[in-house]
Amino acid sequence: MTEIHIRPARTSDVHGIKELVAPMAAERILITKDTVTYYENIQEFVVAQDAEGTLVGCGALHVMWEDLAEVRTLATSPAARGHGVGGRMLEELLARASRLGVSRVFCLTFEVPFFAAHGFEVMANQETIPPEVFTELLRSHDEGVAEYLDLARVKPNTLGNTRMIRSVTPEG
């Protein structure tokens, strides 16, 4: 495998991210988004690029609340898996979380051993959210927030997935 470079995503990566995600979305492992949503959220993404400039991985960190963010759309192309690319992208997203001042990072995944190897633990189902924060989060139109809150309307997205969380030390 050629050397892989992990870097913040640019607008020109949207096409590659969509191509990478499409087969996994078809398998219902990941959720695809409208192109406009990828552009709007491009600053949340990191990508992994090989020496030829081909995009072989992507991942995003979405801030939900003062102390809480979610890892989303973490994917390595099938040919590049098992070489540490996913792990490096995840560690970069966790470093971002720390720099942003977040102290907990959530994910919803089928890849439980992978996330566990990076410090995530399976969430107790009724992890306490202060009622005032719960009420504020309910105002969000974001599907991921609804998934975090375990709302009935997103159950089809979350079926079979495991809710996991880990602490990070906020910078500063």
Ligand SMILES: CC(=O)SCCNC(=O)CCNC(=O)[C@H](O)C(C)(C)COP(=O)(O)OP(=O)(O)OC[C@H]1O[C@@H](n2cnc3c(N)ncnc32)[C@H](O)[C@@H]1OP(=O)(O)O
């Ligand atoms: C919150 C969300 O985004 S959930 C969605 C998660 N993504 C998906 O389900 C999409 C489909 N899956 C994937 O794209 C990938 O399998 C990912 C993103 C989960 C992992 O990506 P990879 O690039 O394969 O990760 P990485 O190589 O760091 O680790 C995979 C395994 O290879 C092992 N590994 C890491 N480096 C090496 C290496 N140099 N040599 C051999 N094995 C290695 C790791 O120990 C790891 O094992 P584990 O899963 O038992 O912990």
